[in-house]
Amino acid sequence: MIRVKSFFVWLTFYLVVWGASIFPLFEDLDQHIWRLLGVAFFFSLFFITPLFKENRQYLTISFCLQIGIVAFIFFPIETYNVNQFVLFIFVLLMAEATERLPVKQMVIVHLLSFLAIMVTFIFGSVSLMTFLFNIFFIIIVLAGFIFYKSRYVRYQYLLSQYEKLSSEFRTLKRRIVRDEESARQEERHMIGQEIHDSVGHKLTSLIMQLEAYRIQLETKDSPHVDRLKKLADESLEETRRAVKTYKQKEVGGLQGVMRLIRKLELESFIRVHFSVNHGAFAAPLTGEQSFTIYRAVQEGLTNMMKHSKTREAQITFDAPGGSIFRFEMTNPVKHTHNIKEGYGLISMRERLEKLGGGLETQRHEKQFILRGWVRLKERGDRHDSSASS
Structure with a gap:
């Protein structure tokens, strides 16, 4: 163009x-x-x-x-x-x-x-004066063109160097984020393995000793020993569940959502301001809910970069009452016509609705607002579902 x-x-x-x-x-x-x-x-x-x-x-x-x-x-x-x-x-x-x-x-x-x-x-x-004036004029114009070309070549060189450094910077940032994530995951594996090797083995040994003690008793029916053995079995099961959780990839929770958005922020040269209210950090988001929320925010940021000249957005997270988790993204816009939702936003709405939530867009003065929510599961429901699985 x-x-x-x-x-x-x-x-x-x-x-x-x-x-x-x-x-x-x-x-x-x-x-x-x-x-x-x-x-x-x-x-x-x-x-x-x-x-x-x-x-x-x-x-x-x-x-x-x-x-x-x-x-x-x-x-x-x-x-x-x-x-x-x-x-x-x-x-x-x-x-x-x-x-x-x-x-x-x-x-x-x-x-x-x-x-x-x-x-x-x-x-x-x-005339001689006209001829000399024309020659002098051309010499001045040639000098101006040569000066412009030298500055333009210098600008192109600096621009190429800037793009090269910018590319290396983005690569380095991605590598740092990847290394940090790998280090965190390795640390989680190490902690989980340590719990499994120490606490898990000791609990297993305790259960075996309680069983041996119960056999050595004159009567095999000992409610006190049975309660201790049951408590040890439950503790071992909780330990195994904790180890399994630690060894899984850390994707759930608001922290994971914010980390993914920060990674997108570095790669796309945008600036995102976060505001966390009403216990959003403690909200029991599942991995699927976290990923869907991230995708919805990513789609909003993509639309912002596509339809607006601004590279800055405000995102607010909250979980009022602990029953739903809400997010709201706002960014300034200059044009006045109505914004038509495309396939990306419609797809995000359908994914949020499957999780018991929804998505809506709103135009307010010179701002575009993207608002979404998901229904949170009770902690008891989460434990039940994990145990049954």
């Missing part, structure tokens, strides 16, 4: 300058018809030039041909004197070459343009 706009800008400049330059030719069409054919050939090359934008050699040849055509069209003879507007045509050609060509090819076009200007005005019947 930017290249199309640039093409039409150059076309406008050329039409204005060429219109002023060839206007005297229409006074005697029979005498200057070949010059007008040259103008048509020039614009044919102008429209073909974008086809060679990736081939610098052909692009340089095209500019050189256009310079030769301009010098041929406006070369002064007895029946035609040089037109001062021709100078601006050469300036436009040099400016376009400065923008589209590398330094070496740009210098070739500039030197050829300078020689064409010199020849055109030397053979034209212009």
